[in-house]
Amino acid sequence: MTTSLTPASASAPKKAHWPSGLISAARIAAINLFRRNITIQYPKQRYDQPDRSRWAVEQVFDEAGMHRCTACKICEQSCSDKCIHIDVETREDKTKFIHAWNYERAACMMCGLCVEACPYGAIRMGHDYELAHSASAEKRIDLLREVEAIDPRKKQAADTQEAPDA
C-alpha cells in the first residue's frame, strides 16, 4: 500500500503480509460463529419500544372513555402533508360537534408535529407499528365519529376545580 496518512493516528493500516490478512479475517469469522445471534424473532418476540417512539396518531381517552379533542384544528394546520381532516359543525351557541376526525394513516409520516402542536393533549403518537392493511378503506380512518367536541372553557374550569384535590 502506498497510502500515506496524516495525521499518523494510532490506527494506521498494518501492511498485510500474505496470508496474515486472510488469517485475521478468518479469526473474526470464527469469533462471530460462536457469538449469540442478534435476531428478534418477530412475531414471536417483539422489542421494547422507548416511550418517545412515534408511530400512528391515536386519540387520548381518559378513564371514563372520554376524548379530549376540542376541534380547534391546530393539528390539522400543523400537519405537513395534510393528513388530518376534521369535519366540524359549529352551532349557534359556539359549541362544536365533530362529525369525523379523519386521519389518513397511510400518508402520515409520523413526524409528531400534530401531537406537539395540540394544546390539550388530545392526541398522542401511538406505539402500534403493525399498520399493514389489505383493504384500501383502512388507509383513511376516522379516529372520532359523531361526538361532541370538548368545550375548552368548560375544560379549563374543570381543571381548576380539580386542582385543589390534586
Next chain:
Amino acid sequence: MIERARIAELLSGASVTPVSLEDESCLGLVLRVAADDLLATFAALRDSFEQLIDLLGADLTPRNGGIEVTYRLRSLQENSDLVVKTTLEPGAALPSVTGFYLSALLPEREACEMFGLKLTGHPNPKHLLLTEGLPPMLLKSVPLRSEEDIQAETLPEGDPALQLLQEFEERGIIPPEDPDDPLENYVMAEWLSPEPPPGPIVPRNIRRQDDDPQSLSTNHYLLQIGPAHPATHGVLNIVAEMDGEKIVSSEAHVGNLHRGIEKLAESRRYHQLGTLVDRGDYVGGCNNELAVALAVEQLAEIEVPDRASWIRVLMAEINRLASHYIWFGPTGLDTGAMGIFLFCLYDRELWLDVLEEISGQRMMFNYIRPGGVVADITPKSVQMIEDILKIADGRLDEHYDALMASEIFQQRACGVGVVSKEDALSLGATGFVARASGIDWDLRRDRPYAAYDKMDFDVLTADSGDVWARMFCRLDEMRQSLRIVRQCLDGMPEGDFSAKLPRVLRVPEGECYVPVEAPRGEMGVHIYSDGTDKPYRMSYRPPTLYSLMISDLTLPGHFLADGIVSLGSFDFCFGEVDR
C-alpha cells in the same frame, strides 16, 4: 480571508465592472455581475478560488428580479467563500462555467431545467432530474399540483407519450423483436422527447472508440447498470459502454427519486423543513436537520442554549456513526464479503436504538429544530451510549480485521477508483472524498458550528485517493466520532434544550447559506426568506451530487467489478442527489 479589495483588483484586471460587491449580512461577500460578464469574472477568479461549491437558481420574478443564479466559490487556503450572483430574464441563456470549474456539470443542468433557462457551452445540456417536456418546476408561476389535478389530467392528442402508450397497449407490452428497432436502444429520458431521433440512440456522453487496426477489436456494447440493481445503492442508472469487462465510457442517469423537496419547502413552515431534509440524505438525517436549523437561526438571529448545541453535536455524531456503518457493510458486501455486512448492521442497530430512545424514530428523526432540540436526552439513553462506547472501539478493530486487513480486499480496493487532488478540487469534492485525495478540509474544524469548537478530534487525510484511502478515512472518522460522543457525554452543560420560540416563526427577510459536515461531505442549505412564516426558496446542496460527478469521470477505464466497488466507496445517497 480574501478581502474585498483583492476581488475588486482581480475584476478590474479582467476589465469587468461588477453590478455590486458588498458584504451582505448573512451571506458574507457577494459579487453581483451581469450575465454577459459571467465568464470573464470566472476567468479572473479561477486562480484564487479552488472550488465551486454550490450553484443554485432562484425565481425572483415576483419581486421584479428575474431569475437569480448564485455561485459559491471557495478558497480553501484562505478559508473564505465568495458568492457570485447574476440575474437573467426568464428563458434566457445561461453560459456554462464548466470550462472553469467542472463541478458545475450537473448543478447547471438542474438549475436550467428547474428555472427554464437555456444552457449554452455545456457538454451535455440534458435535463437532470425531470423528464424532458415537463415545465420548469421551481418557477413561482408553476404551481404544485394536487393528486386530483394529476389524475384528472389527460394527455393531448398527438402527444408522443400517448402514442407510445397506445403502441404498447396494442403490442400487449411485449418488447419488439427486431434488434435493429430504434426503440430497443432508447434510454428512458429520450422516450418523451418531441421528435424521436432516427436510428439507435446512444446517450450523448458516450463516445464510440475508433477501432484500432493493430489490436484485436471487439464490439462495444451498452450495459445498463441499474436502476434496479443489487449494488447501485439506490436508484442510480449508469449507462455504460463496455468493451468486454472494461467500462469505456459511462453516463449516470439520476432523477428516479426526485420528490420535489425544494418546491415543497416553499409551502412548509420553518419548523416543518426538518421533515423534508430528513428525507434527503435519509441515513444522516440529523446533520441535515442541523443545517436547516442553523440557517433559520442565523436568519432570525435566534440564540441557542449551550446544552442544545451539545445535544445537537451528540446526535449528529451518533448519526454519523450509524450512517458510516450502513456504508461500510454494503461496501464490503459489494466485494463479496457477506459477513461484514451483518456485523456492521448489528453495531448500527445499537446506535439506532439510542437514536430511537432520544428522538422517537430510527431514521426520520425530526428532532433538531430551529431554536434547539425537541426534547432533552433521557438518562436511559446516556446509559445506553455508555454501554456501547465500552465495546465500540474494539468492534471497529474487528471490522477492520474482517474486511480491510484481508489481502483479497486490498487487491480489490487499492489503486481502484483513484481521484487525483486536482480532480477532487475542480469537481467540488468535500468531506471524506476530498480528504482521501489529500485536501485537508473538515467543516467541523475549519468552520465550527454548534459545539464543535469545544470538541477535540483529529482529521485524517490520505494521499492516494483510491477506494482504500476513502474507506480508511471514513473508518478513522468513525473512531473520531466515538471520541466526540465520549466528550459530549462527559462535558454536557446543564440548561435548556431549546430556546423559546413562537408557535409560528416568522423570519425576517434575508438570505443565508449554512454548510455542515454531513457523513457524505458538505451538506449546505441556502435559504431565501421573505418575512413570512414560509421560506421563499430553500436549496439543498447535496454532497453526493458532486461525488457522482467525480465517479462519472473516473469510472471509465475500470473493470465492471472495480466500477461497482468504486461506486460503493463514494457512498451515494439518492435521496439527496435527486431530492
Next chain:
Amino acid sequence: MNPWLVALLRALLILVVMLLNGSLAIYMVRKVLGHAHLRLGPTELGPAGIAQVIADIVKLLTKEDRHPNRSDRWLYLIAPFIVFVPSFVAFSFIPFTDKLVAANPEMSLLMMLAFLAVPPLGIFAAGWSSRSKFATIGAMRAIGGMVTYEIPLLLAAIPPVILAGSANLQAIVLAQSHSIWYILPCLPSFVIALICAQMETNQAPFDMTEADQELVAGFSTEYSAMRFGFMYLAEFAGNFTFAALIVSLFLGGWTLPGISATALGPFAVLVFVAKCYLLIFLFMMVRGTYSRYRVDHYLEVGWKRLLPFSLAWIVVFAAAVRIIAMLKGGA
C-alpha cells in the same frame, strides 16, 4: 437380476442420494452462513427450519418457467442439463464404503475428473444462450475461471495416485487405511485441491461467475423455476462431490486410522459423510467471510501461481518418494 435393471436401480439410488445431499447442503449453507453472521437462518418451517428446503423445492417446481424471447431456444433449454447430468455421473464414482460405490472402473479418479470438467461448459452455455448482457459476462467469467482451475485440481490429485499406485478411488482409500492419510505427506496438494474446489463450486472468494452485486445472478439471471433449480441443485451437489473427492484422496475416505473395515461395519458410511460435511462446512465458512477475487486476479492466481506451483510440487514429491524408496530399499 437383469444387469440393466441393476444399473438403472443404482442410477436412481445415486440420483436420490445426490438430491438429498443437495437439499441438505442447501439447508446447511443457510444455517451455517446464518450463524456465522449473527443470525439464525431458516427457523419457521419444520423443526429448526428443515422443511424450508422442501418448501423451496416445491416453489421452484410450481413456478412459471419463462424463457426470454431472444434466447437461443434449444441451447437455453438443455444448458441446465449439461450442468446437472455430468455432476450426477461424477457422483456415481464416489466410494461411500468398500462395497457402496455405484461405479468402480479401473481409472475412476480420472473419469470423475473428466465428468467434472463438463459443467463449466454447461454454465457457459446457460449464460451465452440467455442473450442477456449480465448473463454473458457471467458466462465469460465462468469459462475463464472454471477451466483454469481444473488443471491444478488434476495435478493436485497426482501425488495421492503416486503414493497409492492406482488411479482408482477405492484403491486410494484402501491404501490410506494401510498407511497414513495422504493429507500429511501431500499437504500442498490438499490446499490446492481445496482452492480449486472452492472455484469449481462457484463460491466466494471465487464466485465472480454469479457475483450478485455486479451481475444480478450471473449466468442464471434469465432462468426461473426448475431449470434454475437444476443448476442450483447441481451447484450444491457439486459441493458434496468435490468434498467427497478430497476426502477420498486426502482424508482416508470412509476409513478411520487403526480401525479395520470390518470393525467399522455400517458406520463407515457415517464416517465418510461426516468427513465430507466437515469439508463442506469449511467451504461455507470461507464463502461467508472473504471478498471476491476480481477476474484478472483469480486468473492470475490460477495460471501464474497455482499451476507452476503444482507442477513443481509434483516433481519434488515424486523425487522425494523415489529417494525414500531407494533409501529404504538400500538400507
